[in-house]
Amino acid sequence: MIDGSFPIGARMVSRDQGFEAHNPTTGETIEPRFSVSTTEDVAEACALAAKAFDTFRETSPEDRAAFLEEVASQIEALGDELVERAMAESGLPQARLTGERGRTCGQLRMFAAHLRRGDWMNVTFDTPLPDRQPLPRPDLRQRRIAVGPVAVFGASNFPLAFSVAGGDTASALAAGCPVVVKGHPAHPGTTELVARAIQKAVAAKGLPEGVFSLVQGPANELGAALVTDPRIKAVGFTGSRAGGLALVALAQARPEPIPVYAEMSSINPVVLMPAALAARGEALAKGYAGSMTLGAGQFCTNPGIVIGIAGDDLDAFARTAAEAVEAAQPQVMLTAAIQGAYDQGVDALEGKNGVTLLAKGAEGTGCTLGRAALFRTDAQTFLGDPEISQEVFGAASILIAAKDMDEVIALLERLEGQLTATIQLDDADVEAAEPLLPVLERKAGRILANGWPTGVEVSTAMVHGGPFPATSDPRTTSVGTAAIERFLRPVCYQDLPDGLLPKAVRSANPFDLPRTIDGSPEN
Amino acid sequence: MIDGSFPIGARMVSRDQGFEAHNPTTGETIEPRFSVSTTEDVAEACALAAKAFDTFRETSPEDRAAFLEEVASQIEALGDELVERAMAESGLPQARLTGERGRTCGQLRMFAAHLRRGDWMNVTFDTPLPDRQPLPRPDLRQRRIAVGPVAVFGASNFPLAFSVAGGDTASALAAGCPVVVKGHPAHPGTTELVARAIQKAVAAKGLPEGVFSLVQGPANELGAALVTDPRIKAVGFTGSRAGGLALVALAQARPEPIPVYAEMSSINPVVLMPAALAARGEALAKGYAGSMTLGAGQFCTNPGIVIGIAGDDLDAFARTAAEAVEAAQPQVMLTAAIQGAYDQGVDALEGKNGVTLLAKGAEGTGCTLGRAALFRTDAQTFLGDPEISQEVFGAASILIAAKDMDEVIALLERLEGQLTATIQLDDADVEAAEPLLPVLERKAGRILANGWPTGVEVSTAMVHGGPFPATSDPRTTSVGTAAIERFLRPVCYQDLPDGLLPKAVRSANPFDLPRTIDGSPEN
Known part of the structure; x- marks a missing residue:
């Protein structure tokens, strides 16, 4: 099932240049040879992501929740092959990787439940006051929308939970952002398997193909091309301090700077x-x-x-x-x-x-x-x-x-x-x-x-973040439901006719979202 | 009442070097001569702010609300002198500045009401599951705390509402951040009056003096010293694209980079x-x-x-x-x-x-x-x-x-x-x-x-923000209650004994904050 190709939208792409996977336990090369993506592949992935964006971000919370659940099911359907491949590529033991797969799928389902609760969209109305003096108050409706296509970098140390379908991808997809993943070159076979699972879920749910693409390869240039593509609007990264800072510098030097959520370095006193x-x-x-x-x-x-x-x-x-x-x-x-x-x-x-x-x-x-x-x-x-x-x-x-x-x-x-x-x-x-x-x-x-810091619960109150250099942005977390907030921005609609409003802020509330009206929760 | 000095904590400071205020309507100089703050003044203001931080951020929402209301009252107590001085320094008409004063005080009181509602603190609990298999779930409690001392740059075009006690200062103080303002050199007398009002409010409420300081002067070096001081943890700015980008560059080049919320450039189609x-x-x-x-x-x-x-x-x-x-x-x-x-x-x-x-x-x-x-x-x-x-x-x-x-x-x-x-x-x-x-x-x-963009309502649903270069951070707003979020970051407490927990997340809920428990609002 692993053939060394990578998904760009609905296609599997192969390239002449290749790189190898290694088994750290044996020092041996593992088949097959993996295609190295080109900067053209990056550009195509980003173009497809941009094309998918307006459609994907306006899917209902229920539809995105069902999509995330489908991703989890497709990952589970990979069966033993996934855990065995991850063991071979990472040297991590079976029990750990089985647990990590459970965590990965659990976190996709957690975001599905979070999407259905709807409070993440922060729908907030100020009702109009036409008779207010000296000026009337308009009809104001705020919601949070997805920021745009997101680049995610797979981490070496969690080949499932912080990689292709890990927390960054799950939270970005939950927010309504198409995702382009740069796979970690230490586990390309694991990466391909999970990427195929996401690709299948996109197709099964009839979503635009650009919702997910993957690029693979060992060189830093590929990641640089991804972060500097003007269609990418945010970046998720877990890895070294040097690597994170390099991405931040690239993102800041763009004509339009974008946020990088890099989880980098911590000694955990x-x-x-x-x-x-x-x-x-x-x-x-x-x-x-x-x-x-x-x-x-x-x-x-x-x-x-x-x-x-x-x-x-x-x-x-x-x-x-x-x-x-x-x-x-x-x-x-x-x-x-x-x-x-x-x-x-x-x-x-x-x-x-x-x-x-x-x-x-x-x-x-x-x-x-x-x-x-x-x-x-x-x-x-x-x-x-x-x-x-x-x-x-x-x-x-x-x-x-x-x-x-x-x-x-x-x-x-x-x-x-x-x-x-x-x-x-x-x-x-x-x-x-x-x-x-x-x-x-x-x-x-x-x-x-009275505990030890090595267990990180995936839940609503977790904060996996912190001041620099633990992360590049201490206002957020990369684990738990609040991770979705990294990929949202507020938009206010003033006096728009109901028919022109996005469904999420229409008066009839077709998505049944919790709303705050004039400062108080709606009953 | 205006003597050209500036408040550093509880003291009024004068310096030998001076600069002048001008009346744009007459082209004349307006008395008095204003002291130019030194980089030592900046350092002292930041040291006092850092010293005040832990106390100020842990004041109760009610106490901070009462403080913001006191600031509004002290500004109103300045009476006609404030509006007349602002007219002389800005050329703006009386009706506009009277309205702007109302807006400024209204926005301080809006944040007071927002503080009392408490949802901004995002108190979120995951209750412990001691019997969960394979591992128990710990007791996790999240809240948002103030990021640290904040630097605010006064804007020329709103000498009251986006200046010393404007939206940036109000939202930072509401969050629990001490503020050091760099006054805009176009209206130093207006700046001094409002700064004295805040200084009085700090004293009246018995808060640490470092909660507020002001530096004044026409040179960019003063602002650069403020943004690069290691004790400053975030920056609020409204002004030109060149000015905003310069501050962003300074903030990013720090050993510990910090967020800059710069509202810069928009042609409002x-x-x-x-x-x-x-x-x-x-x-x-x-x-x-x-x-x-x-x-x-x-x-x-x-x-x-x-x-x-x-x-x-x-x-x-x-x-x-x-x-x-x-x-x-x-x-x-x-x-x-x-x-x-x-x-x-x-x-x-x-x-x-x-x-x-x-x-x-x-x-x-x-x-x-x-x-x-x-x-x-x-x-x-x-x-x-x-x-x-x-x-x-x-x-x-x-x-x-x-x-x-x-x-x-x-x-x-x-x-x-x-x-x-x-x-x-x-x-x-x-x-x-x-x-x-x-x-x-x-x-x-x-x-x-069917409106015109020039009116910006100060309310819960407003978004005064937007993608680059409208702002340097499209995830936020500089007007409305959501502006407080710029100056907060989440912290999670795991299994802490109740007596060691900050009051905001103690089980007994002494601040009577709204809480989300296991994903649902507490009754």
């Missing part, structure tokens, strides 16, 4: 409060080691630093964590490049004055293996060297000993923006933790107590 | 549909002349182009409009620089091949006078020369004759983003107007029928 550390340091240390080594540490929310107050309890915590890390088996990383960058990052930390290696994970034989690494330093060393606070993507983490809570706060104040921040605390810690909260609110999109 | 033109061309022509000459054309929403289908009806419309424009008295413009740029823009249009001058307004004697100017061209000429479509700020407008509706649509498709787009139509025009709507939705933030 965890603070160990004294009473919790004293009461349950061993369990915390084991939980920490489990969270930092989960999935070879290849999560945006991996806990990269843990901060505690120096003393016996922290030393005991360090010993237990070190033992757990030493016992951790090496895990296959996503690509040789990611594994190489990880090793480099670990080597750089090992070479830092004032940074001690506490433990390395077990050695192993095989390809593309990542060994966990746990370091320790003190707050002053950490603050004195900005390189230490750079994200090392993988199962590396640094335990930071602070003198006291004031130094903990000073350290947190100096951190860049984060996706998450965690406090481990017991009842006796609550008062001492209070001053942390305003700092963490300024620094992070999500604040956790 | 008006389409005359055939039946309306035939039935009431004379009234439309008079309405058009009235809208384009209102306030010397110094509105962001001034109708810069009117498009109709060539023929006798359009010729008659042109004759009536030309007569009305010829009879229009010259009006004092805001500054000599604006008047000079307007004359240059009119001269440039006069020199264009294929552009005909239909009428100029009456001549007059006096300073800084702007004479209205009405031009005519055809669609092909307009499309062939991008310079013709540049905004000429002032009472200049171009009537464009198209061959047919297809050419009207082609012309609209080629326009850049706009604040508004207007259709003049009768019942018989509705069907022919339908294809215009999707184009106008893509191009503009507000679409009007």
Whole structure:
């Protein structure tokens, strides 16, 4: 079923130039050879997307919901082939990928339910006041409409949930935006399978073919062509800081600048409060080691630093964590490049004055293996060297000993923006933790107590976002229903005859949308 | 009461270097001499704002509402002095400025009411599911918090409603953001009066002094220092395209880039549909002349182009409009620089091949006078020369004759983003107007029928925004309650003990905020 072609609208396209997929577990090439899309393919995908836009964005919420559900069903219909291909291309285990497929389809269905609720469209009326003095008030009706065709970049670390039909695509399609995906070159077969599933769903629901296209290839030029195409109106990206910033720069330099939603870099600080550390340091240390080594540490929310107050309890915590890390088996990383960058990052930390290696994970034989690494330093060393606070993507983490809570706060104040921040605390810690909260609110999109940041719930209250450089736009989230807001903009209609109004804001309310009228919810 | 000083927090500051205010009606200097703020003043204002931030953003919605109402009362308490000073500095007539003061205070009170409704905070809970398989769902609570200190640039053309206590300041303060205003150098006395009013309101309500500061001066360096200060987290600006783009570039080049909400450039197309033109061309022509000459054309929403289908009806419309424009008295413009740029823009249009001058307004004697100017061209000429479509700020407008509706649509498709787009139509025009709507939705933030774009209602459904270059961020509005959203970002709290949670998301709901729980509004 995988033949190396890519869908541009309703067609599958093949090109002479090709690239290969690799199995990180074996180091071998996986068949078939994949076509490299051309910049002409990008232009055609964008032209089709622009042509589809006015029709697609005006489909009813119910019709778009049914389309998203069809995408989920088509992905499920791929069966074992999808999970097996993703395992081969990513080195991730079956249980993880089965779960990720469930999450991917669940998130499409979550947006379907969200579409049906309708509040996302923010329909708001000011009723006319013809007799108002000195001037009458007109009839004003606001709704939010899709921004236009959206470019989505697949991420390496979630070959399903943040890739072709992941959160960015699901939220953009939900908003009514046609999507052109640039597949991640680490999993082109997985990409092709999911892209075919979306293509089928578009056809099954009778939507314009331009609602979805895919381009594939290893070179950055393809992504650049996509972001600079004038028909693209927003970009979704999850990946490295350098990659995200490059896309932002391209988007800002366009004659018409556009927003880039890049989820980039986070070290996800965890603070160990004294009473919790004293009461349950061993369990915390084991939980920490489990969270930092989960999935070879290849999560945006991996806990990269843990901060505690120096003393016996922290030393005991360090010993237990070190033992757990030493016992951790090496895990296959996503690509040789990611594994190489990880090793480099670990080597750089090992070479830092004032940074001690506490433990390395077990050695192993095989390809593309990542060994966990746990370091320790003190707050002053950490603050004195900005390189230490750079994200090392993988199962590396640094335990930071602070003198006291004031130094903990000073350290947190100096951190860049984060996706998450965690406090481990017991009842006796609550008062001492209070001053942390305003700092963490300024620094992070999500604040956790007594958990680990690596699980990201897909729900209505989730925020997977945060101040720069965690993301390029802290006003949004890339996970959860609020992600749809990234791809909407408000339009106001003043005194339009009812017959000329879009259905969503007609008086009779044919889509049965919740409405706010003169400042209050309509009954 | 005006002494040329400026408030930095609770202090009034004077500096040696000074600049002067001018009366555009007389060309004379107006007393006193105004202190030029230093970059040290900018830094101090930003430091105070950052210090005030955590306290101010956590004031209750009721307390912030009462503060905004106090600001409105303090502005009203300035009495006649404010309107008289604004008249002297802007050349705008008394009735206009009295109305603008009412609008300014009304918009502060509108945000107070919006704060009390509470839905702007978007409090959203996912309740915990401890028994869910394979993993429990945590307790997730989302709210929106203020982004941080905001820089606001006063605009020349609304010395009250888009200046020191205008829409940007009102919405930022409502969100919980301290504000540092860079006053517009064209009306420094008006600026000082309003700034003192806000300073009094801050003191009267016992808020931290850093909630509001002002810097004044004619040089761009002051604004650059403000936008690049690391403590500033967002910028509000209304003014020229060049000015807005300069601020965007500065904000993007920061180590931590920040959003700039710049409302810049719009020519506000008006389409005359055939039946309306035939039935009431004379009234439309008079309405058009009235809208384009209102306030010397110094509105962001001034109708810069009117498009109709060539023929006798359009010729008659042109004759009536030309007569009305010829009879229009010259009006004092805001500054000599604006008047000079307007004359240059009119001269440039006069020199264009294929552009005909239909009428100029009456001549007059006096300073800084702007004479209205009405031009005519055809669609092909307009499309062939991008310079013709540049905004000429002032009472200049171009009537464009198209061959047919297809050419009207082609012309609209080629326009850049706009604040508004207007259709003049009768019942018989509705069907022919339908294809215009999707184009106008893509191009503009507000679409009007049978009105003129120059009135902007301050209300819940208004959108004063639109695609680039109308604004730098089409996802927002700078007028109406939704303007508050520019200065908020979401934060999610996961499993935090109730006592550590901010009041807004505590289970007991002490602020009585509307909440969405598991996807549905709480009863």
